[in-house]
Amino acid sequence: MEYTKLGNTGTDISKICLGCMGFGNPSRWKLAPWVIDEEQSLPIIKKALDLGINFFDTANVYSLGGGEEVLGKALKKYAKRDEVVLATKVFNRMHEGPNGQGLSRKAIMSEIDKSLKRLDTDYVDLYIIHRWDYNTPIEETMEALHDIVKSGKARYIGASSMFAWQFQKALHVAEKNGWTRFVSMQNHYNLMYREEEREMLPLCKEEKIALTPYSPLASGRLVRDWSVTTKRTETDKIAVSKYGATIDVDRPIYERVAEMAEKKGLSKAQIALGWMLQKATAPIIGATKTSHIEDAVSALPVTLTDDEMEYLEEPYVPHKIVGHI
Incomplete structure (x- = not known):
């Protein structure tokens, strides 16, 4: 395994992050019946x-808490807490009625305690806002997150998909008030969706923010034969919302990944992740089989030349923004 720093911090993280959206209770979360x-x-x-x-990386909303419970049990059984960098997220709806979602002080303070209980830990290393909250002043959100860090319930804070102007505003508010700043950005980014290169990636580079993109394999579309269907391809409405409308323009990218994999004697996952690892700090890999983890780790030694990177990128055309809302 190779390790790197979590943005502008001293904390070491593996260059592959295991995303835990696929773990939990398939009967509890109607949005993702494919989870294991x-x-x-x-x-x-x-x-x-x-x-x-x-x-x-997990989130309170994954299997409505079930994902955190499973990860907490596994880490308790197999790992030493101080050797693990544990991230979870807050924003999405966890219960019906008022204050069931969002980034108000009330919601954040309530959800961090619930997440810690499910994860069976005293703290998380990285507490991430899952999306931008248009209904709560960013000052309220940033102060609440700062207080969570100062209370010892989180070591650092991070953010997920949003517009670059929003992220810059949050960074400015934190700096202006002497509050804790974000150290990571977990955004939607891969060979088939590169809109983040316009504004967010340059901002993160300038601010020394760790880039931990989700969906680095485009929900399998970069590596799976397009003629093959699985339970996830048939039931994953989130993936359809991200890639369903761009099949025709995305196909040439898949074909170039497959072509290069065959030419170099590597798997398609190694090519797609090899590209990503030269762009990001630590991509978040989803896995529902142990082989998915093995494939991801095997991409670490892969180095693509500038010409090979450009060849994979060349067919890309602009996409509609997906993931921010």
């Missing part, structure tokens, strides 16, 4: 640890 249960999840998390992965 605890019995199936534990061996995957153990394999990640065995391969040197120390960075794990």
